[in-house]
Amino acid sequence: MNRIQTAFEQKQNLLNIYFTAGYPALADTMPMAQALVAAGADMLEIGIPFSDPMADGPVIQHSSTLALANGMNMRTLFGQLGPLRAALPDTPVLLMGYLNPVLQFGIENFCREAAAAGVDGVILPDLPVAEYEEMYADTFRQHGLRPVFLITPQTSEARIRHLDSISEAFLYLVSGPGITGNTGPADTTVQDDYFRRIEAMGLKTPRLIGFGIADKASYQRACAHADGAIIGSALIKALEGAPDAPAAAAAFVASIKN
Amino acid sequence: MTPAAITSYRTPTARGYYGEFGGAFVPEMLFPNVEELRTQYEEILASASFRTEYEQLLRDYVGRPTPLFEAKRLSAKYNTRIFLKREDLCHTGAHKINNTVGQILLAQRLGKTRIIAETGAGQHGVATATVCALMSLPCVVYMGAVDIERQAPNVARMRLLGAEVRTAVSGSQTLKDATNEAIRDWLANPLDTHYIIGSVVGPHPYPDLVARLQAVISEEMRKQLLEKTGSELPDYVVACVGGGSNAAGAFYHFLDEPSVQLVAVEAAGHGIHSGHSAATSVLGTPGIIHGSRTLLMQDADGQITEPYSISAGLDYPGIGPLHAWLGTTGRARFIAITDDEALAGVRECSRLEGIIPALETAHALAALGQLGAGPDDVVVVNLSGRGDKDLETYMKNFDKLV
Numbered sequence: 208m209n210r211i212q213t214a215f216e217q218k219q220n221l222l223n224i225y226f227t228a229g230y231p232a233l234a235d236t237m238p239m240a241q242a243l244v245a246a247g248a249d250m251l252e253i254g255i256p257f258s259d260p261m262a263d264g265p266v267i268q269h270s271s272t273l274a275l276a277n278g279m280n281m282r283t284l285f286g287q288l289g290p291l292r293a294a295l296p297d298t299p300v301l302l303m304g305y306l307n308p309v310l311q312f313g314i315e316n317f318c319r320e321a322a323a324a325g326v327d328g329v330i331l332p333d334l335p336v337a338e339y340e341e342m343y344a345d346t347f348r349q350h351g352l353r354p355v356f357l358i359t360p361q362t363s364e365a366r367i368r369h370l371d372s373i374s375e376a377f378l379y380l381v382s383g384p385g386i387t388g389n390t391g392p393a394d395t396t397v398q399d400d401y402f403r404r405i406e407a408m409g410l411k412t413p414r415l416i417g418f419g420i421a422d423k424a425s426y427q428r429a430c431a432h433a434d435g436a437i438i439g440s441a442l443i444k445a446l447e448g449a450p451d452a453p454a455a456a457a458a459f460v461a462s463i464k465n
Numbered sequence: 466m467t468p469a470a471i472t473s474y475r476t477p478t479a480r481g482y483y484g485e486f487g488g489a490f491v492p493e494m495l496f497p498n499v500e501e502l503r504t505q506y507e508e509i510l511a512s513a514s515f516r517t518e519y520e521q522l523l524r525d526y527v528g529r530p531t532p533l534f535e536a537k538r539l540s541a542k543y544n545t546r547i548f549l550k551r552e553d554l555c556h557t558g559a560h561k562i563n564n565t566v567g568q569i570l571l572a573q574r575l576g577k578t579r580i581i582a583e584t585g586a587g588q589h590g591v592a593t594a595t596v597c598a599l600m601s602l603p604c605v606v607y608m609g610a611v612d613i614e615r616q617a618p619n620v621a622r623m624r625l626l627g628a629e630v631r632t633a634v635s636g637s638q639t640l641k642d643a644t645n646e647a648i649r650d651w652l653a654n655p656l657d658t659h660y661i662i663g664s665v666v667g668p669h670p671y672p673d674l675v676a677r678l679q680a681v682i683s684e685e686m687r688k689q690l691l692e693k694t695g696s697e698l699p700d701y702v703v704a705c706v707g708g709g710s711n712a713a714g715a716f717y718h719f720l721d722e723p724s725v726q727l728v729a730v731e732a733a734g735h736g737i738h739s740g741h742s743a744a745t746s747v748l749g750t751p752g753i754i755h756g757s758r759t760l761l762m763q764d765a766d767g768q769i770t771e772p773y774s775i776s777a778g779l780d781y782p783g784i785g786p787l788h789a790w791l792g793t794t795g796r797a798r799f800i801a802i803t804d805d806e807a808l809a810g811v812r813e814c815s816r817l818e819g820i821i822p823a824l825e826t827a828h829a830l831a832a833l834g835q836l837g838a839g840p841d842d843v844v845v846v847n848l849s850g851r852g853d854k855d856l857e858t859y860m861k862n863f864d865k866l867v
Contacts, residue, residue: 261652262492272636307752307753308766310753311752335488337480338488362496385652389653
């Protein structure tokens with residue numbers, strides 16, 4: 208059993224926190240990870256900054272731009288993740304990024320380095336499932352990396368069943384149309400119907416809800432329909448102008464969990 | 466795939482690949498939209514209702530067929546036989562409207578009620594705003610803050626036509642970022658909105674869809690050449706390439722005619738290796754941009770870098786996957802033209818033929834001296850757009866033009 212599966216077995220209402228590697232300062236990656244987990248984050252999603260993040264809103268894009276300006280790149284990131292497993296032996300850790308930087312680093316290199324750092328899973332939103340299965344699945348599997356697939360309100364039932372059948376991590380339920388960092392809808396009826404529809408499918412794979420989860424209320428609402436939630440933009444926003452970023456991150460997690 | 470194994474350059478595979486280029490690298494949020502388009506576009510484009518309305522609008526609204534004009538003074542200068550395909554005479558001043566007329570008809574048939582588009586030089590934005598006014602559909606055009614500044618007349622045109630122009634302030638604030646913003650809008654509005662991409666870029670089926678809608682250019686060329694030269698086939702077809710829509714249209718019906726040399730002209734900016742260039746076929750490497758695997762300008766870490774050209778329509782960091790394929794297989798020859806050479810092309814076409822071309826088009830004209838065409842050769846230059854929108858740039862560079 209991998210760390211992701213163990214976490215879902217042992218915990219409920221998982222809080223998965225996204226943060227951008229190398230933001231706000233280049234050396235913040237590991238201090239952020241440790242502060243988030245100490246404050247109660249159950250899972251981490253470390254963002255690999257990209258110049259053109261098409262599924263992300265202005266908050267995450269801005270953090271990526273600054274991280275790139277700080278000098279963050281794949282090699283630096285894997286260097287920083289060297290002490291990851293000594294510091295956080297049990298926390299599931301995923302890398303989230305876009306396909307192009309991974310391709311330029313080399314899929315094989317990427318998987319090997321990620322596995323060596325103790326990374327458990329990968330989210331590449333612009334890697335189509337068909338391409339993944341055909342071209343990359345073997346390499347991922349060989350290095351013990353689990354891909355995380357996204358589901359949206361428009362994803363067909365047959366496609367959800369297929370994604371469920373090939374998932375060994377969790378399914379990422381995108382809460383509604385849009386990009387990261389949007390606030391949720393004022394009327395939640397449609398969204399609740401969608402969450403219930405997925406709930407009723409009896410999928411084998413655990414589900415986390417993301418996009419538009421920003422505070423304790425939206426986190427709890429997500430937890431009512433899934434195994435937990437993912438928060439990204441709201442955390443990044445909480446770091447803006449903070450004199451001590453890891454401390455601000457810890458305070459943010461505490462505000463969700465307590 | 467080796468060139469010998471290629472049976473046709475025209476049609477991508479079912480998954481949208483031209484050789485190793487193409488595909489549809491989109492997030493799950495866009496999958497249903499792209500899939501809806503993919504499964505329906507061929508049938509809709511082939512339907513009698515679409516054909517009838519498309520052809521009628523091209524004739525009565527766009528003003529097609531556009532003339533094929535024998536440019537005698539340019540021919541004398543280059544000692545070859547040069548024809549200009551006058552896409553600059555299309556309604557709105559460029560070839561872009563061939564695509565937007567087709568896509569708005571497609572959007573209607575898909576039941577979409579809202580249109581979005583990206584624009585660089587503003588020509589595609591104007592062409593989209595135009596057909597949206599015609600069909601009474603709300604239109605939002607994304608444009609980089611830098612381009613809004615340098616293409617002010619086109620911004621005014623779009624607004625006059627009733628479109629909302631939204632400023633893309635992320636990244637480099639040009640075409641690449643306007644495209645990112647349009648994609649994000651589509652992610653947020655997946656059900657009611659159709660995204661009219663302006664070039665042969667983006668996820669499958671867009672490159673093929675846009676190429677087919679621009680293919681009317683080369684379809685007409687063949688008929689007109691037969692009339693004027695006695696043969697449907699020229700020796701050279703020359704077109705500028707940013708994303709590559711006018712080139713795709715000018716090449717389309719000659720792609721599988723090996724005797725026709727296809728020449729794609731890119732913007733070298735200050736010079737290919739000056740650090741200020743948009744010559745993607747030379748400076749680009751394979752990667753993913755805007756949902757397509759193609760040649761693109763990027764750094765060693767896979768971050769997309771900012772191209773430069775004096776022409777807002779050519780400074781896109783990628784090229785369409787069809788062109789990446791034509792270039793790497795050798796089917797098309799790529800030539801890069803600097804800002805100054807393009808300005809010389811503007812001057813020459815204006816003075817010799819009485820036609821002021823767009824800056825983008827001037828790159829194609831400036832390549833005439835490098836073709837190696839002989840006195841008996843027939844050369845067609847796709848005159849993709851007129852120069853009105855570039856007057857401010859021309860006035861700034863008057864010392865090079867008069």
